[in-house]
Amino acid sequence: MRIDVENLSWGVPGKTIVRDVTLTVSPGETVGLIGPNGSGKSSLLRCVAGLRTPTAGLVRYDGVEIASWPARERARKIAFVEQTADTDSDLRVSEVAMLGRTAHRSRWRGPDATDHAIVEEALERLDLVGLADRPWKQLSGGERQRTHLARALAQRTSGLLLDEPTNHLDVRHQLELMELAARTPQTVVVALHDLALAARYCDRLVLMHGGTVVADGAAADVLTAPLLREVFDVEAEIGRDDLGHLAVGYRAPVQREGGFRVHSG
Template sequence: MNDSLPPATSDAAPGLRADRVSRRADGRLIVDGITLTLLPGETLGLLGPNGSGKSTLLRLLAGILAPSAGVVTLDGRALPRVGRRATARRIATVEQHAHTQTELTVREVVALGRIPHRRAWSSSTAADTRAVDAALERTALTDRAGQSWHTLSGGERQRAQIARALAQEPYELLLDEPTNHLDIQHQLDLLDLVVGLPIATVIALHDLNLAAMYCDRLLVLREGHVVAEGTPSQVLTPSLIKQVYDVQADVTHDPGHPVIRFLRRTPKP
């Protein structure tokens, strides 16, 4: 891990926090007054239908977007005061779709995560090499390091993007629907990897059962508002699913997490 920020003072809120954050675009509120605190080491799941504000909230937490109102803080300091480079050393993001037209090897893609730690035009250091090697090993991509990123499968590309994020040596990791377009095996493999990391993670998901299996806590959004927050067992109820997604569901409880079974709509006569 890095020491890019000074330790939080006794009166500062440690970690990543959003306080009544809103974001307006094209004349409407995309995110409206959301407050959240990311606890050390937890996996926080963001749920909600398309257009509910999940991706925008992640970009606000990363400092990619500026809030129209409210503030995002890191160890009690507003992100603009922290600075973009220091923020990038602490917070890593994995977007929904990663593309590059440049012919890069897997190692070169992962090494992009070291950019926040280097001065412009400077050569990589021994610390950079160690961080990249560790990220490749953690994501089981060491044997793919010299391979073109374009030749990887979808699951391997997602792992490479997570390796790039890990090479940043972050304290917080933000992922936007990383399981999209992956088969079931690769979805489970990727989420096993993510929740096994010793860092705090916010992950936007569509699959409620995956969220129930892997997340410690859930934040459910609808039209930019928080409609529920709590553990999967507290949040994923038939009434909440009906309210947010407008579908009927049965919810049972396996040891440790709820299991959701969606019900077919009754055909109209």
């Protein structure tokens, strides 16, 4: 699916968090959303997912504005994984994944054979088959994250929005997850903190700062030393590793007022 964001702004009373963002994601593309804490990545994703109503501008899926779409229609088109979504409930892994079938099921019947097959496949793709009957409270942070991803895959949507999906994951699962995001035919927008991971697996990077998009393009054009200094307040060196992947070497935080006081005493 194609996603268009046009002049979108969103905020809470007294504070604009996303400011006049325009963005296009082509079908099948994997776009990495990067930027420091508080740059508006999560809020933008929520607007694109249709969970927040923009104060200005609009979002289109395949050319159709989504403002008046029922939740059910939206959920068949796009899936969203929050950064942290926890519960007190004692749902099992397979039951959480089955939540992804909510928008495809009639209210009158329980999950049928098709739903079970789709959930089974999603669990397989995220290496969760062995944990299918494990209750939520007994899962590690990474297992919970993967369960949410399985749930999102079970939604069988053509769009996928992920907010910091590699949080809590060990290195191996981080790489596997990004591989999955890059290879899936789905259109993916993924917010990431790890710049090297973003550069390696995303077709395109969108850099946010203060609620606006400050750079949008190929990794090599977005991850430049001057831009990183301006946006992230770090001195960095951009190079290539042995495999030819873009590598980011951080030198030091830029000296400025208001940073951490590194030395004690």
